[in-house]
Amino acid sequence: xxxxxxxxxxxxxxxxxxxxxxxxxxxxxxxxxxxxxxxxxxxxxxxxxxxxxxxxxxxxxxxxxxxxxxxxxxxxxxxxxxxxxxxxxxxxxxxxxxxxxxxxxxxxxxxxxxxxxxxxxxxxxxxxxxxxxxxxxxxxxxxxxxxxxxxxxxxxxxxxxxxxxxxxxxxxxxxxxxxxxxxxxxxxxxxxxxxxxxxxxxxxxxxxxxxxxxxxxxxxxxxxxxxxxxxxxxxxxxxxxxxxxxxxxxxxxxxxxxxxxxxxxxxxxxxxxxxxxxxxxxxxxxxxxxxxxxxxxxxxxxxxxxxxxxxxxxxxxxxxxxxxxxxxxxxxxxxxxxxxxxxxxxxxxxxxxxxxxxxxxxxxxxxxxxxxxxxxxxxxxxxxxxxxxxxxxxxxxxxxxxxxxxxxxxxxxxxxxxxxxxxxxxxxxxxxxxxxxxxxxxxxxxxxxxxxxxxxxxxxxxxxxxxxxxxxxxxxxxxxxxxxxxxxxxxxxxxxxxxx
Numbered sequence: 001x002x003x004x005x006x007x008x009x010x011x012x013x014x015x016x017x018x019x020x021x022x023x024x025x026x027x028x029x030x031x032x033x034x035x036x037x038x039x040x041x042x043x044x045x046x047x048x049x050x051x052x053x054x055x056x057x058x059x060x061x062x063x064x065x066x067x068x069x070x071x072x073x074x075x076x077x078x079x080x081x082x083x084x085x086x087x088x089x090x091x092x093x094x095x096x097x098x099x100x101x102x103x104x105x106x107x108x109x110x111x112x113x114x115x116x117x118x119x120x121x122x123x124x125x126x127x128x129x130x131x132x133x134x135x136x137x138x139x140x141x142x143x144x145x146x147x148x149x150x151x152x153x154x155x156x157x158x159x160x161x162x163x164x165x166x167x168x169x170x171x172x173x174x175x176x177x178x179x180x181x182x183x184x185x186x187x188x189x190x191x192x193x194x195x196x197x198x199x200x201x202x203x204x205x206x207x208x209x210x211x212x213x214x215x216x217x218x219x220x221x222x223x224x225x226x227x228x229x230x231x232x233x234x235x236x237x238x239x240x241x242x243x244x245x246x247x248x249x250x251x252x253x254x255x256x257x258x259x260x261x262x263x264x265x266x267x268x269x270x271x272x273x274x275x276x277x278x279x280x281x282x283x284x285x286x287x288x289x290x291x292x293x294x295x296x297x298x299x300x301x302x303x304x305x306x307x308x309x310x311x312x313x314x315x316x317x318x319x320x321x322x323x324x325x326x327x328x329x330x331x332x333x334x335x336x337x338x339x340x341x342x343x344x345x346x347x348x349x350x351x352x353x354x355x356x357x358x359x360x361x362x363x364x365x366x367x368x369x370x371x372x373x374x375x376x377x378x379x380x381x382x383x384x385x386x387x388x389x390x391x392x393x394x395x396x397x398x399x400x401x402x403x404x405x406x407x408x409x410x411x412x413x414x415x416x417x418x419x420x421x422x423x424x425x426x427x428x429x430x431x432x433x434x435x436x437x438x439x440x441x442x443x444x445x446x447x448x449x450x451x452x453x454x455x456x457x458x459x460x461x462x463x464x465x466x467x468x469x470x471x472x473x474x475x476x477x478x479x480x481x482x483x484x485x486x487x488x489x490x491x492x493x494x495x496x497x498x499x500x
Contacts, residue, residue, distance in 0.1 A: 044315060044316055045315070045317075046316065046317055047317055048317035048318060048327065049317070052279075052280055052283075055279060056276060056279070056280075059276050059277070059279070060276055073166075074131065075125070075131050075132040076099040076100065076101055076124055076125075076131065076132075076159075076165075076166045077099070077100050077101065077102070077131075078097050078098070078099055078100075078166065079097065079098040079100060079199070079200040079204050080095070080096075080097050081095055081096050081097070081098075081196075081199050081203075082095050083095065084373060085161075085192070085195065085196055085199075086366045086367075086369040086370045086373070087186055087187070087188055087189065087192045087365075087366065087369065088188075088189040088191055088192055088351075088362035088365055088366060089186070089187045089188075089189065089351075089362075089365060089385050090186075090365050090368065090369050090383065090384070090385045090387065091186020091187060091188075091369065092186065092369050092370075092373055093161070093168060093186065094175055094176065095168075095175060096161055096167070096168040096196060097166070097167055097168050097172075098158050098159070098161070098166075098167050098168075098196055098197065098199075098200050099123075099124050099158065099159040099165055099166025099167045100124050100156060100157065100158040100159070100200060101124045101125060101126070101127075101129060101131065101132070101156075101157055102129075102154065102155060102156050102157075103126075103127055103129060103142055103143070103150045103154075103155040104150035104151070104152075104153050104154045104155050105154055106154040106205065106207075107154070110205070110206060110207050110208065111207075111208075111209065111211060112152065112153050112154050112211050113153070113154045113155075113156060113201070113205065113207050113210050113211055114148060114153045114154070114155050114156070114210065114211055114212045114213075114214055114499070115156050115157075115158075115197065115201060115210050115212075115213050115214070115226065116138070116142075116148075116155060116156065116157040116214050116215065116219070117194075117197075117213070117214065117215030117218070117219030117220075117221075117222035117223050117226070118137075118157065118158075118159070118160065118215070118218070118219050118222075119216065119217035119218050119219055120217065120218045120342075120345050120346060120349065121333075121336075121337045121342070121345075122137050122219075123137075123159050123163075123165035123166070124157045124158050124159045124165065124166065125137065125157075125165075126138040126139075126141075126142055126155075126157040127139050127141075127142040127143065127155075137485065138485070140488055141488055141491075141492060142155055146492075147488070147491075147492030147493070147495055147496045148214070148495075148496075148499075149496070153211060153499075156200075156201070156205075158197050158200065160193040160196075160197075160222075160345065161188060161192065161193055161196045162185070162188045162193065162341060162344045162345045162348060163338075163341050163345060164337060164338035164341040167196075169181070169185065169338065169340070169341050169344070170182055170183065170185040170270065170338065170340035170341055170343075170344060171273065171338045171340065171341065172185075180273050182270040182271045182273065182340060183269060183270030183271070183340065185340070185344060187344070187347065187348075187351075188344060188345075188348050189348050189351055189352070189362065190218070190221045190222055190225045190348050190349065190351075190352045191225045191228070191229055191359075191362065192348075193222060193225075193348070194222050194225045194226040194229055194230075195229055197222075197226070198226070198229065198230055198233070201233075202233065207233075208233065209232070209233050209234060209235055210226075210233060210234040210235065211235055211236065211499070212234070212235065212236040212237065212238060212499055213226040213227055213234045213236070213237050213238070214237075214238040214240075214495070215238070215239065215240065215242065216240035216241050216242065216484035216485075216491075217240075217241055217242065217440075217441065217481065217484065218242075218345070218349055219240075219242070220239040220240050220241055220242015220243070220441070221239075221242045221243060221244075221349065221352050223237050223238060223239045223242065224237060224239050224242065224244060224354060224422075224425065224449070225352075225354065227424075227425040227428055227430075228354055228359070228421070228422075228424050228425055231424055231425050231427075231428065234428070235428070235429065236428065236429045236430070236431070236498065236499065237425065237428055237429070237430045237431070238430075238431045238433075238495055238498065238499075239430070239431070239432050239433070239446070239449060240433040240484050240491060240495075241433065241434065241435055241438055241440075241441045241446070241481055241483065241484055242432075242441060242445075242446070242449075243352070243441055243445040243446075243448075243449065244353075244354045244418055244421075244422060244445075244448065244449050244452070245352065245353045245354060245355060245418055246349060246350050246351070246352050246353065247445065249439075249442075250292070250349075250350075250440055250441065251350045253288065253289075253291075253292050253440070254346040254347075254349060254350055255350070256288055257285035257286075257288050257289055257342070257346060258285070258342075258343050258346060258347070260281055260284040260285050260288065261278060261281035261282060261284070261285045261339055261342065261343065262281070262343070263281060264278035264279075264280050264281025264282075265278075266278040266279070266280070266281070267281055267339060270340050270343075272339070277335065277339065278339050279334040279335060280334075281339065282330075282333065282334040282335075282337070282339050282342070283330035283331060283333070283334040284330065285342065286329055286330045286333040286334065287326045287327070287329060287330040290326055290329045290330075291326070292439060292440040292481065293440065293480060293481045293482045294479065294480045294481070294482055295437040295438070295439065295478050295479065295480035297437060297474060297478040298437070298478040298479055298480065299322060301478070303320070303321045303322040303325065304321075305320065306320065306321050307319055307320050307321065308320070308321055308324055353418075353421075354418065354421040354422055355414070355417040355418045355420070355421045356417050356418075356420035356421040357417050358421075359421055361384050361385075364384045365383075365384040365385055368382075368383060368384060415452075418448075418452060419452045419455060419456055422449070422452050422453055422456050423456035423459065423460065425453070426453050426454075426456030426457040426459075426460055426462075426467075427457065427460055427462060427466070428466065429466050429468075429498070430449075430450075430453055430466065430467050430468070431468045431469075431470070431494065431495065431498040432446045432449045432450045432453075432467070432468070432469045432470070433446065433469075433470045433471075433472070433484075433491060433494060433495075434446030434447065434469070434470070434471045434472070435471070435472045435477055435479075435480065435481070435483045435484075436471060436472060436473045436474050436477075437474050437477060437478050437479065437480045437483070438480050438481045438483065439480060439481070440480070440481040441481060443471055446469065446471065447469065447471070450467055450468075450469035453467045454467045468494075468498065470494045472487070472490050472491075476490050477490060
């Protein structure tokens with residue numbers, strides 16, 4: 001009997017461990033009946049896996065149509081740049097599009113514009129408007145008499161390059177060959193995103209200087225990056241739950257999300273657009289992300305350790321209420337956002353660093369990319385970043401736990417480097433908001449921004465009073481990183497007062 005079971009196993013799995021179609025003479029049901037007839041206990045049921053298999057079957061039969069692919073063109077405005085944009089890590093886009101939406105009216109002097117920067121997976125639809133009546137992700141934050149008052153300000157919000165809600169990204173068509181970029185899309189940075197936005201602001205709207213650059217989460221990175229790239233083209237900066245340099249914990253969490261996504265066989269190294277999308281990998285990635293967006297104290301109050309149905313035996317599928325919540329979040333998201341965009345945009349967040357050294361490297365890399373585009377010869381050994389492509393490889397020896405002799409830069413050197421980078425905008429009026437319960441962008445990162453900008457301001461001969469810092473304690477919000485979406489009054493009041 002044991003040899004018979006081994007033969008069944010060999011027929012069901014290939015050498016790489018991937019599940020194959022069952023043998024025609026041994027269906028899954030037959031194997032289960034065979035094992036159940038001899039087992040001490042019945043096999044557990046797995047409705048969560050049945051649900052995933054049913055989704056895959058439906059997508060294969062009916063054709064996948066993720067919501068980002070069915071986004072209506074008339075729901076957004078489009079800015080089209082026919083000129084190339086050269087990127088921080090040596091790539092370029094021959095042309096690009098930016099999807100954007102606006103609220104309020106641009107005044108005669110064009111000095112009342114506020115550019116809102118989005119989080120990782122958000123679209124330009126921050127608030128409902130005539131183009132799209134659906135509620136936006138910051139619906140109650142924007143409008144007449146609200147925190148971003150549209151009777152005073154002209155509000156602009158864009159989808160970032162690398163995204164999938166109308167702006168050029170991996171799901172877009174490469175004009176060079178008429179095919180989707182997929183993973184031929186170049187690595188982009190947060191600074192690349194804001195340089196693309198600046199073309200919309202300056203070239204299309206003719207705005208010489210924004211009244212403010214405002215953003216939360218990844219948008220908090222962008223608001224700082226915009227001021228760093230264009231210090232003379234923005235008057236005020238608001239960075240909410242952001243950072244000036246990514247740190248290892250958040251990089252690690254985003255790395256795990258990318259790994260589970262890329263491990264989904266349907267990802268197919270990024271070329272899945274005409275086939276089954278990697279919805280299982282996306283679901284798991286979103287579940288990991290959701291853990292970082294909220295806080296333990298909130299979940300203790302909201303869920304505790306209660307099971308959905310305590311009268312039933314425990315199950316390996318979602319059983320606790322918190323498990324069902326995470327399962328729901330993953331299900332809701334898995335077809336809403338392009339998987340490749342998740343990979344590229346999350347990588348841009350990991351690479352974010354406003355330190356002087358990294359910005360100098362990026363500037364040189366962009367100039368080299370532009371020179372190559374114009375036909376100049378740049379020796380391979382002089383390139384700031386060696387092209388990955390076919391030369392990308394894993395370390396030749398496995399990682400070993402051993403004491404490190406030291407980082408490439410000491411903490412003191414690293415701090416000084418970030419201070420030098422931030423001094424570019426240290427003369428500006430800046431509001432930094434942090435949240436004590438945030439584990440993805442912990443409050444010390446916002447304190448770091450404030451402290452370094454204040455120090456830089458003083459080194460520039462100012463008093464440092466142009467830098468303001470607000471930290472929301474756990475007595476105010478236990479919503480973690482998502483506080484900027486859920487505690488609007490506590491975020492909105494200091495923002496509104498600062499902008500006025």
